Amino acid sequence: MTGRPTRLAVLISGRGSNLDAILRACAAGTLPAQVVQVISNRPHAGGLELAAAAGVPTAVIDHRRFPDRSGFEQALQAQLDAVPCDLVVLAGFMRVLTADFAARHRGRLLNIHPSLLPDFPGLHTHERALAAGVAEHGASVHFVTAAVDGGPLIAQIRVPVQAGDTPDTLAARVLAAEHRLYPTVLGWYAQGRLALVGERVLLDGLWLAAPVQFAAAGERDD
Numbered sequence: 491m492t493g494r495p496t497r498l499a500v501l502i503s504g505r506g507s508n509l510d511a512i513l514r515a516c517a518a519g520t521l522p523a524q525v526v527q528v529i530s531n532r533p534h535a536g537g538l539e540l541a542a543a544a545g546v547p548t549a550v551i552d553h554r555r556f557p558d559r560s561g562f563e564q565a566l567q568a569q570l571d572a573v574p575c576d577l578v579v580l581a582g583f584m585r586v587l588t589a590d591f592a593a594r595h596r597g598r599l600l601n602i603h604p605s606l607l608p609d610f611p612g613l614h615t616h617e618r619a620l621a622a623g624v625a626e627h628g629a630s631v632h633f634v635t636a637a638v639d640g641g642p643l644i645a646q647i648r649v650p651v652q653a654g655d656t657p658d659t660l661a662a663r664v665l666a667a668e669h670r671l672y673p674t675v676l677g678w679y680a681q682g683r684l685a686l687v688g689e690r691v692l693l694d695g696l697w698l699a700a701p702v703q704f705a706a707a708g709e710r711d712d
């Protein structure tokens with residue numbers, strides 16, 4: 491560790507509630523990190539206002555202005571290069587990144603996904619979890635690799651499905667759980683406790699055989 495806060499670039503596409511949780515944890519000192527910029531691929535993402543209100547520089551790289559994914563990613567990379575960071579944090583960033591981008595940022599690129607991966611990669615996870623009749627749903631944080639929603643898992647938070655849940659009620663409980671999970675995992679990284687080595691995750695000097703499990707209502711329970 492260098493003694494200075496770990497510098498985070500946060501990529502968003504929408505409302506930015508995970509970004510908000512990260513900013514709050516930084517401000518509270520529970521996450522020894524600093525959000526150095528927020529980049530959105532959508533010009534009207536609500537998270538841009540949250541960032542600005544917190545005094546964090548923002549940038550919009552609108553994917554619709556580029557003919558293809560590689561043009562978009564070149565612009566994204568140029569914006570990342572303009573503000574040095576230690577870790578790129580995907581927080582509700584809804585563009586699939588290429589294998590090249592993932593390789594370039596390997597070990598320094600994290601994502602949060604609203605399901606207990608490998609269950610329900612992709613979109614509409616809450617609807618699909620309810621349709622499948624699972625008893626438990628949740629969220630996962632993983633290192634990003636070329637496999638979409640398939641990179642090495644770091645930690646998960648489990649949320650019981652309740653009788654009468656709708657996609658909206660379930661999504662709200664999972665989202666609240668995400669707000670606990672992501673700052674916690676980012677804290678491990680910021681403290682130099684977490685690394686990707688090859689395909690494996692190292693936490694506190696030990697190889698993870700399975701993602702660290704949290705219960706939505708409680709503490710780490712593995």
Ligand code: GAR
Pocket residue numbers: 502503504505506507508509537581582583584602603604612629665668
């Ligand atoms: C979160 O639920 C996040 O896990 C999900 O988008 C939501 C963003 O909410 N991400 C993905 O689905 C990525 N595949 P937020 O903008 O309020 O943080």
